[in-house]
Amino acid sequence: MDPGKITSSIQLPGPGDSTLLLQHLVRIQAEFNYIPDKAVADLSSSLGIPAAEIRGVIDFYSFLHLTPRGKYDILFSDSITDHMLGSRELITDLTEKLGVTVGEVRGDGRVSVDTTSCTGMCEQGPALLVNRLAINHLDQQRIEQIARLIEEDVDLADWPKEFFQIDDSIQRQDILLSSMASATGASPDTLTTLLSPEPDNVLDILQDAGLRGRGGAGFMTAIKWRSCRDTAAEQRYVVCNADEGEPGTFKDRVLLQRYAHQLIEGMTLCAHTINASKGYIYLRGEYLYLLEHLQAVLQERRDLGLLANNISGKAGFDFDIDIHLGAGAYICGEESALIESLEGKRGIPRKRPPFPVTHGYKNQPTVVNNVETFIAASQIILHGAEWFKGAGTEQSSGTKLLSISGDCERPGIYEYAFGTSIRQVLGDCGAHDTLAVQIAGAAGVTIPSEQFDRSIAFEDISTGGSFIIFNSDRNLLDMVQNFTHFFAHESCGFCTPCxxxxxxxxxxxxxxxxxxxxxxxxxxxxxxxxxMRDTSFCGLGATAPNPVIQTLTNFPEIYERQVQHTDYEPAFDLDAALEEARQVTHCFGPEAHIKS
Ligand SMILES: Cc1cc2nc3c(=O)[nH]c(=O)nc-3n(C[C@H](O)[C@H](O)[C@H](O)COP(=O)(O)O)c2cc1C
Ligand code: SF4
Incomplete structure (x- = not known):
């Protein structure tokens, strides 16, 4: 994406629709580096939302601010994989060069530097965002160049184009990716084929294929689509979950970049099947660079009659898609929080049931699926249930895209049939001397080497796609620390246990x-x-303790070697903290010390 076009390519929502609040705020933030009081007041009167509520929304999303950020707002990706690649040294390097403190704006307002949760670039880190645009492959030389560009106040549009280059990094294809390998651009014939079976027939084929959601939970796609279609409604919605915030996951990013037409074909197939006329792609704010590309693909399809009205010449089949940008909140990947966010509100998860298939966006039946799920659905209709079932296991048909990062020679996207062992994956990506693999992200499982014959499958190790490798030089406590900080930051704060x-x-x-x-x-x-596990309101809080539970069980030694031989020691050293007072008062005797 051309950095000069950021603000112009964000959709300008029409007045009066409160569901567009978040999109207004994202645009204003991009334009002014913050949300001025005047903008809050204007939005309050034009949308009819109390100013306090708007401030609450701004406060919720980490990419929105009520006070100005630097003209160049730098956010280093704070994933464990970035740490493993040396990001912390690079942050120190940049802040020293620029004379700025992490978390603050420099006195002249030119620059601010902070950290943000995983930006989804784990295979090409260390990574940062500058005004929300990703720059990867950071090293000391690149940091030096960035510092110089900022000091010389060079417009982002004039920064070297290669800084913003984001690789596809597909390393291994199986049936899904190779079925699309020769697909280029929009294909009217493909859409005609997808829309030719009757909706009932589509549901039967997806059921027969055994397609389960690729976002992590593995719910049967045919059941979801059928329930949505069978619920009486004024309007039904199709929502693509492209929030991809799970640390270590980046396969949706690659699919959106390379297979956007196939995604939109999948969403259009879903709309035709469930009788929906409106769809949304909820794109995480960290993937801003994809916005222009996705908008161009949508427009191309409208121009070809493959989207909007009377699609593919089918009289009365109207369906169009808007893109909504997230603003830095991991919880918005949870489907009910995503719907709240889509409605312009804070991303607080809803009580379930009722589920989105009956009461979703604007309280209407809504299908929410992952990017990979929509693509798999369209390929199943094109190639048949048998083609899909030919890969995988009985309970997990088809293949899974893995986002592989960490200690290996060839990180990237790998597609495997379900049932593939961890050992095989490690061999293929060039991992050596592996101590552990973290599968399914921060909330996932930490697998020790004696379990490497276990397999990727819903009946064994289920994953949305994250696969982070740690070799025996690593201290797994660093990983646990990173993930516990992640969850403390990303908890939406609604319920006490979490x-x-x-x-x-x-x-x-x-x-x-x-x-x-x-x-x-x-x-x-x-x-x-x-x-936390037993009483949290939603999946985030229930799974946030997983890194601790998993490592206490599988790697107790990382705890034992840190534990003091005392029963209890305070984390805060009160006696040391009183040293300044002793210096000021010149009182150094035993009475000036805390008795142990
Ligand atoms: C905290 C949390 C974060 C989630 N993040 C994502 C995400 O980034 N992408 C995704 O597809 N699903 C995510 N999910 C799962 C969604 O709630 C939902 O199950 C999924 O979008 C359904 O699509 P699928 O059936 O195609 O997998 C998340 C769930 C939780 C609890
Ligand atoms: S479990 Fe955490 S993320 Fe979920 S509702 Fe409670 S506070 Fe929010």
Missing amino acids: RVGSSLLKDLIDKLHAGHAGHYDINELNRITII
């Missing part, structure tokens, strides 16, 4: 990491993980 629990876990792991923890703290870790 809001407080994720923060307590983070503090306890920090204490352990610093070598101050005792057995009491390990017991506390165990106690909090159970409370």
